[in-house]
Amino acid sequence: MRPEPVFGEPWHAQVFALTVHLNETGRFSWPDWAARFSATLAAHGLNKALNGGDDYFVAWLETLETLLAEDGTADPAEAAAVKDDWARAYLDTPHGAPVRL
């Protein structure tokens, strides 16, 4: 029997690890994280039943973005600009080459 993958997408693993690492470096407590994440899940689940896959990690990411915006670590405008930089880097990088900012 082949076990199902722990993370469905690479970015699920990335955002998970980022959150665990920030918790361990003392950026926030886990109960605080769980309370915030629960609130996001509840808000997202109002309009549709979440399947526990991609939508779960979308809610997870939104929670982390909000937390880091609130504590001043990652300003939303800066995050949007860096995201655009990454998108451009992907589009400007030849297929197969490593993508760097």
Added chain:
Amino acid sequence: MPHDHSDHDHPHALLPPDPALRVKALETILTRKGLIEPAALDEIIDTYQNRIGPQNGAQVVARAWTDPAFRADLLRDATAVVADMGFYGRQGEHIVAVENTPEQHNMVVCTLCSCYPWPLLGIPPGWYKSDAYRARAVREPRRVLSEFGVELPEDTAVRVWDSTAEVRYLVVPMRPAGTEAMDAAALARLVTRDSMIGTGLVTAP
């Protein structure tokens, strides 16, 4: 990635989905500020992808089945005894073991998010995180169990434990009949993830 559109052959790297780019943006900002170690992120992913999983919990269950003193200690203070076996750390700060008996079947849910005993079971499966399971496990546990193929005798009570960020539960399933000759290592191979969440039973080979 399949190249399934004939009119476009991707001369550039494939653009990841929007959330993936948002995660990369956060990583970049935090790395520039010196707040994260990229190597630490890789270590965390490797740990949960490759090293921590239900095989840990299965060792605990098999030992409880074969060692009465250990079983008593486990039911009294699971956090300490599983830490002695090397299973501690993130999301394992306070673990409570609940034992299935002919009188009571235990099952675990996290109604608010997805709290789960990571050191013993790894990262929860998708269904554990779904709204459907989280909402229905408490409301109609027997129906949920039957969807997992678990049919319990009428007179077995079902107790549902709601995990929190502070307390996580490990179900100790019943040892199946016909396994008296097996040692702990062989028994551990019978213990499934779902049986330790309470949505499965352990069956003899």
